[in-house]
Amino acid sequence: MSRSDVLVDADWVEARIDDPKVVIVEVDEDTSAYDKNHIKNAIRIDWKKDLQDPVRRDFVDQAGFEKLLSEKGIANDDTVVLYGGNNNWFASYAYWYFKLYGHQDVKLLDGGRKKWELDSRDLVDGAVVASRPATEYTAKAQDTAIRAFRDDAVAAIGSLNLVDVRSPDEFSGKLLAPAHLPQEQSQRPGHIPTARNIPWSKSANDDGTFKSDDELKELYEGEGVDLSKDTIAYCRIGERSAHTWFVLHEILGQPNVKNYDGSWTEYGSLVGVPIELGAAK
Amino acid sequence: MCGAKAGGPDLSGVDVAKETIIQGSVTRDGEPVTGYVRLLDGGGEFTAEVPTSATGQFRFFAAPGTWTLRALVPGATVDRVVAAQQGNLTEVAIAV
Numbered sequence A: 001m002s003r004s005d006v007l008v009d010a011d012w013v014e015a016r017i018d019d020p021k022v023v024i025v026e027v028d029e030d031t032s033a034y035d036k037n038h039i040k041n042a043i044r045i046d047w048k049k050d051l052q053d054p055v056r057r058d059f060v061d062q063a064g065f066e067k068l069l070s071e072k073g074i075a076n077d078d079t080v081v082l083y084g085g086n087n088n089w090f091a092s093y094a095y096w097y098f099k100l101y102g103h104q105d106v107k108l109l110d111g112g113r114k115k116w117e118l119d120s121r122d123l124v125d126g127a128v129v130a131s132r133p134a135t136e137y138t139a140k141a142q143d144t145a146i147r148a149f150r151d152d153a154v155a156a157i158g159s160l161n162l163v164d165v166r167s168p169d170e171f172s173g174k175l176l177a178p179a180h181l182p183q184e185q186s187q188r189p190g191h192i193p194t195a196r197n198i199p200w201s202k203s204a205n206d207d208g209t210f211k212s213d214d215e216l217k218e219l220y221e222g223e224g225v226d227l228s229k230d231t232i233a234y235c236r237i238g239e240r241s242a243h244t245w246f247v248l249h250e251i252l253g254q255p256n257v258k259n260y261d262g263s264w265t266e267y268g269s270l271v272g273v274p275i276e277l278g279a280a281k
Numbered sequence B: 001m002c003g004a005k006a007g008g009p010d011l012s013g014v015d016v017a018k019e020t021i022i023q024g025s026v027t028r029d030g031e032p033v034t035g036y037v038r039l040l041d042g043g044g045e046f047t048a049e050v051p052t053s054a055t056g057q058f059r060f061f062a063a064p065g066t067w068t069l070r071a072l073v074p075g076a077t078v079d080r081v082v083a084a085q086q087g088n089l090t091e092v093a094i095a096v
Helices: A010-015 A061-072 A087-098 A112-118 A150-155 A168-173 A213-222 A240-251 A263-267
Strands: A022-026 A079-083 A106-109 A161-163 A233-234 A255-261 B019-029 B037-039 B046-051 B057-062 B067-075 B076-084 B089-096
Touching: A061 A106, A061 B076, A079 A087, A079 A112, A087 A106, A087 A240, A106 A112, A150 A255, A150 A263, A161 B019, A213 A240, A213 B057, A233 A240, A233 A263, A233 B037, A255 B057, B019 B067, B019 B076, B037 B057, B057 B067, B076 B089
Parallel strands: A022 A079, A079 A106, A161 A233, A233 A255, B019 B089
Antiparallel strands: B019 B057, B037 B046, B037 B067, B067 B076
């Protein structure tokens, strides 16, 4: 994988906007953003309703993912282009799902909705919804080479790279959630011992586009991440760390990177595990 | 679309006494602007970002201390430094 395989710009999307084999998919933290307006021919995947198990805390399973993509009219050989608000956090999260279930050709729109809007590109009214004929989508079994679980996170302390991609104030324990959300939470504040704090935002420009390969490599190596070792990225619920997973695994082509989707809302609620407080050393 | 509204979005359901709220609106010539507002911490690091509402409003749940708000709108970027306290609404009107 390299940048050109996984990242496209707005001109690329506009040139293929009517191509039936290119499926543009909006995935937003604010799931109602699509109803306001969206890129022409884009369909919506709701990260909460469509991608999570309705009862347990876990993902939609393989059969559920097949059903979802079949209903959305996405075929196995379609090129899927994901975009969303909030600097592509949830689009990256969905990208990671598509890879987890083995979709071949999936890409992110660099800068997502924000750059598209700041560049004043065309959006269609939210009521205009593209319809795609249903397909018979076949997903592969989950690829756990890119997913870390809580025991992996605990076992990584002091041995593997742990990258905490939350903001410095969440890492230190001053905040419990990104600051656009209320702060009342049940878990303990802090971070996993030996984790490096490399906020996702350092990998992106103000307009939401990713920094250059050289800048990205320098960022992680400069923060003491030995890229030859296995890496686990985490945040609060796994969406911002999917963004960092995308940077390390997809843009920089590091093979041994996992996203810990349980992240702080799980780790900070575990009984007996070590927690460290305070700013990065 | 209605005009710009002062203050932040609706606060019903939020325990204001426990939160440290920074909120306000972004306007151009008195009209709401579609754009984004970023919250940067005391060290200038990104902490959060929200799109402005249809009426130009935004809100953050921060912690006590000094913060920078950065409004990103088509063709302009404007910074405002604010001090926030728990239990108090810090209101910021940003004209771009």
